[in-house]
Amino acid sequence: MASPKMDTAADPAQGASPASPAGTVAAEPGRPLILIVDDSPESIRLLSGLILDKGDVLFATSGEAGLNLARQRRPDLILLDVEMPDLSGYEVCRRLKDDPDTRDIAVMIVTSHHSSAHEVQALESGAIDFLTKPLAPAVVRARVQTQLTLKSQADALHRQAMLDGLTGLYNRAYFHEHLELEWRRHQRQQVPLGFALLDVDHFKAFNDQYGHVAGDACLRRVAEALKASTRRPAEFVVRYGGEEFAIVMPNTPREEIGRFGEWICRQVQDLAIPHEGSSAAPVVTISAGLAVLVPTPDRTWSDLIERADRALYRAKQEGRNRAMVAD
Template sequence: MNDKLPAPPPAAVPAETPPRRAQLLVVDDQPINIRLIHQIFSGDHDVFMATSGEQALAFCRKSPPDLVLLDVLMPDLSGLEVCRALKQSPETAAIPVIFVTALDNPDEEAACWDAGAVDFITKPINAQTTRNRVRAHLTLKYQSDILRRLAWIDGLTGVPNRRQFDERLAHEWRRCRREQVPLSAAVIDIDHFKAFNDNYGHLAGDDCLRRVALAIQSALSRPGDFVARTGGEEFTCVLPDADAAGAWGIGQRILQAVAALGIEHARGDRPHVSVSVGVATADAAPGPDVDALLARADAALYAAKHRGRGQVVADGS
């Protein structure tokens, strides 16, 4: 249930559909209907199939498609239930769902709209109409993704910005409380960054920020780990399911990744750019809120600075 980090945004919003092959998920308990839609789209798109609602939800959570073509009437889990589940999860809410249905009752159609559908395709399927509607919604999805990235990505470094960080942290906090698993945070600050800027200039400073951001990202090897730029030279990592020892180990990997860049820093404590890291963990038991977790990580970062920088300090150590 974890989000993937978005790619850096393009320079402009294209007017055309995306150049890559879109991924479509066709969900129907009747194989003949799946084969028909596969014939329509397999030449232009990557088409995946699910024959039950549970299969569809599992696929979308693991590898979110660009669009779902969903039958309404299915045994066990109906198309309406599948659509509602997709829309209730932040990881899958943006996936457009087109219902493929023979329903013609206004109340039933209203239920589909209320569940979160973007369109209908009626049975028996008209191939040209189906292509046109799917193409239109793929274009809208592509452009919406770009606008979302522009709003949620730090323009300088390409990593998520504070707005996305706040949403992601709140989501992970709720999930970890619900599932009774730990959540850790790591606050990272580039050591003597003002002195670096003063000595090498702001263009070099911007390049340093970009390279450090990518180094931090490279040190986060678990799928759920997440880094955002939360201040001028400050980055914060959200580390779901990481206990105190695990968070400290991730902090050490971040130190090593930044050191490996070898960025010269003639006015620092060390010959190359370094970072200080403060980590804190909220265990599975109910306790203080997420702001308290960040405050503890900030206090640990202050301790790392006070003790000489270029190191990881865990809350309470």
């Protein structure tokens, strides 16, 4: 039998891995990502052969390498060997559960021990299920499928709870969670994280003149324009408040962000939604405040928001329908 094609580092024992694509926060919905951590290449071959049709398979041959890959790639499910020379599977599982970046990943412990004491230890370390060697193929496949189904249902519910009802964009609760993850990822990689805060100009006057139904329709069209204007899937648009929106721009240098701000203002203006009561233009426009930071330990993501907020204030002061970049 040909050995299964696996997505992994050239030397998995080193825990190296291809850099994750810009802005990948979690595996894309669709094909699940499964990580096998086992010190035995033979076990990895066997296990991956059983589940190749259920998702993309990554592997690591030590506990440390497994932890690194889990943090970098955020798989949907980890199959974790207990008996490994560097770290036991129980210890790896505990560390995964202690790390906010990895604590939501489902872990199945794989061991040759059959006692209920071992099963209890696996569950206490945070594992969701338990497989015993020698592996029974049908059991492995069925239990892996169960966990992947549960994970995808949980993800779908989670996404639903995090959407804004009016615009279908992500809401502020999800935004904070997402920005926190991006902040930490950019800090590890020491790359610039861009952020834009956008506000519809004279929106109260719009509602007063055209009514709230038209106001809602206007917000939906602006939201669509913002979403359409993002150029990379990793860019992330949220409804930040009433008529405020925000865009998170992973790995975006300062030179790019000013151009992006102007471009996004133009996209909204080009919708040509009449707005007679606006001093900025005869149509609906937005003002944009933008900021870029390479995260450092003495800062938090709220610094990024504050900077963008101050730049937005300046954009308003200087006549609206424009973008300002924070110093």
